Every structure is written in structure tokens, then in C-alpha cells.
Amino acid sequence: MTRASLDKQPSEVASMFDDVAAKYDLTNDVLSLGQARLWRKAVARAVDARPGDRVLDLAAGTGTSSLPFAEAGAQVVPCDFSLGMLREGKKRHPRLPLTAGDATRLPFRDDTFDAVTISFGLRNVQDNATALAEMLRVTRPGGRVVICEFSHPTWAPFRTVYTEYLMRALPPVATAISSNPDAYVYLAESIRAWPDQPGLAARLRTAGWSRVAWRNLTGGVVALHRAFKP
Numbered sequence: 001m002t003r004a005s006l007d008k009q010p011s012e013v014a015s016m017f018d019d020v021a022a023k024y025d026l027t028n029d030v031l032s033l034g035q036a037r038l039w040r041k042a043v044a045r046a047v048d049a050r051p052g053d054r055v056l057d058l059a060a061g062t063g064t065s066s067l068p069f070a071e072a073g074a075q076v077v078p079c080d081f082s083l084g085m086l087r088e089g090k091k092r093h094p095r096l097p098l099t100a101g102d103a104t105r106l107p108f109r110d111d112t113f114d115a116v117t118i119s120f121g122l123r124n125v126q127d128n129a130t131a132l133a134e135m136l137r138v139t140r141p142g143g144r145v146v147i148c149e150f151s152h153p154t155w156a157p158f159r160t161v162y163t164e165y166l167m168r169a170l171p172p173v174a175t176a177i178s179s180n181p182d183a184y185v186y187l188a189e190s191i192r193a194w195p196d197q198p199g200l201a202a203r204l205r206t207a208g209w210s211r212v213a214w215r216n217l218t219g220g221v222v223a224l225h226r227a228f229k230p
């Protein structure tokens with residue numbers, strides 16, 4: 001079983017997700033205490049896909065995060081570099097055009113998509129500055145990006161409890177339900193090491209995105225960042 005380390009070697013990250021693919025969606029629902037569904041709805045509202053819009057759902061995994069865009073009538077392209085996650089996605093959602101691709105070398109032409117979104121993926125990309133630049137490249141001028149990622153709870157007492165919950169409770173609970181509990185040690189570590197809300201906003205601006213804004217979900221456990229291509 002593979003557990004990626006914090007240097008996030010792409011081959012280790014891909015095999016770690018290959019290992020968790022079969023039970024990925026179930027584990028998500030249990031560990032997020034059902035919040036994952038609410039977060040997905042908030043992402044759908046922020047992306048606001050219209051019928052016919054071309055939407056790239058990057059690091060789409062099993063494709064669950066892509067469903068709201070397909071349901072809105074958009075042409076969604078779920079893209080991921082873990083073949084295990086893509087295979088599981090193909091079984092569950094045979095109609096989705098699941099596509100193999102690395103976030104740092106996207107297999108799409110410039111200015112292809114009206115919107116690019118990535119849920120719980122960017123934190124796992126070793127060279128996330130290059131990924132943000134690639135996302136900008138494949139978005140049409142005026143198009144938008146929405147990033148849904150774990151972040152930093154804004155209320156200090158809650159932040160302390162949350163960090164304790166993450167570091168202590170996550171791996172034992174994951175042992176009971178996941179096919180690779182070690183992946184959840186990585187999850188906790190990578191969340192702690194991830195930039196806070198203003199930090200991610202700054203990375204978006206550095207990559208060339210404009211009108212960067214964010215909103216917190218579940219007290220900042222998750223943040224949605226939205227920005228536009230100039």
C-alpha cells in the first residue's frame with residue numbers, strides 16, 4: 001500500500017489514489033460526517049455551469065465531483081492521473097468522458113473551457129504553481145476557476161479542536177473503512193501543511209488569475225476560491 005509523503009512525488013500520489021479508489025466515495029462521506037455532499041453543492045453554485053458550458057473538472061477521481069455539472073447540462077470533462085480512480089469512475093458513471101491527464105501538463109488546447117474546477121485535488125499536486133498556470137491556459141478569457149480545498153478554520157478554538165480531531169481521530173476511523181488507512185495519515189498531514197485562505201488567493205494571483213475571492217464552508221474547514229481569467 002502506498003502512502004504519499006509531503007514532497008508529493010506524483011507516482012506515489014497516483015498509486016496512493018489507485019489503492020483507495022474502490023472505497024473512496026464511501027470513506028469521504030463517512031469521514032466528512034456527510035459534509036462532503038454540502039460542499040459539492042456549494043461548488044456547483046460557485047461554478048454556476050449553464051447548459052452547453054465546457055467545464056473541466058480536474059483531479060476528478062471517480063467522477064463524483066463532476067456529476068453536478070453534467071446534471072446542469074454542461075459538457076463536463078473529468079480528468080485525473082490515477083488510472084485506478086478513473087477505472088472506478090468508469091464503472092460507476094459510464095457516461096462521463098473520464099480522461100487521463102496530469103494537472104501540470106494538461107492534454108487540452110489553450111482557451112478550451114468556460115470553467116475549470118478542482119475539488120480536493122490541488123493540495124495533492126506537487127507543483128501546484130504550474131497546475132494553476134495550466135488551468136489558466138486552458139480557460140477561455142473571461143472564464144472562471146473554482147477551487148474547493150481543505151483550509152484553515154477561522155475561529156481559533158474550533159481550529160484547535162479540528163486539528164486534534166484530524167491528527168488523532170482520522171487514521172483510526174480510516175482503518176475501519178478504507179482500503180489504505182495510511183492514505184489518511186497523509187490526508188491529515190497535507191491539510192496541516194496547506195496554505196490558509198489568503199495564502200491560496202495569493203498563489204492564484206501569482207499564476208495570473210484576477211478578481212480572486214473566497215468563501216468559507218463549515219467554518220473554514222473547506223474554502224472555495226473563485227477567480228477569472230483576464
Ligand SMILES: C[S@@+](CC[C@H](N)C(=O)[O-])C[C@H]1O[C@@H](n2cnc3c(N)ncnc32)[C@H](O)[C@@H]1O
Nearest residue numbers: 017059060061065080081082102103119121124
Ligand atoms: C481527494 S481526490 C478528489 C477527487 C474528486 N475531485 C472529489 O472531489 O471527490 C484527489 C485526486 O487528485 C488526483 N491528482 C493528484 N495529483 C494530480 C495531478 N498532478 N494530475 C491529475 N490528478 C491528480 C488524484 O489522483 C485523486 O484522484
